Amino acid sequence: MALNYEVKKRVFGFDETKTEKYVAQMKTLGVVGFKDLCDEVSKIGMAPRGVVKLVLDGLIDTLNMNINKGFSVQLGEFGCFRPGINAKSQEKQEDVTASTIYRRKIIFTPGFYFKDMLTRASVEKMSWPGNGTVSGGSSNPNPDGGGSDGNQGENPLG
16 A cells, blocks of 8 residues: 655745745545445445445434534544634633634544554655656545545535
8 A cells, every 4th residue: 555645835934035835735636435435344344235234324313413513533543533623813801702612523533453454564765747747546536526635625515
């Protein structure tokens, strides 16, 4: 398994010089859709596809209910899901209200199994058409429009 990255030019506006630098950016090859995920789990776990879909749908519904109540949900070695927010800072304590919260999100902290997998994964530079090298994957990282490719501006809760 390899984690793919590409080199991107970024403008860092931390000072007046607006320094341009180059940085490695994670690049996914695409999105595994829910149907395909159910099929893969069914083949590996030898459970009928319908049972896999039923269990995953139940898990999603249960996660939704508990996170909406404000609970963190621990899924064993898989990891933990917890609710989170981003809020604007205020000068005075009494100025902090619900209206200063500008983003609600779900934070996933991977468990040991996934952390260990990432430490063992190799890292390779991704080649894309137009940069003088041979293509290494799909030109559209999210063909169905789902998922996230590092865009922190997305609101995962809508």
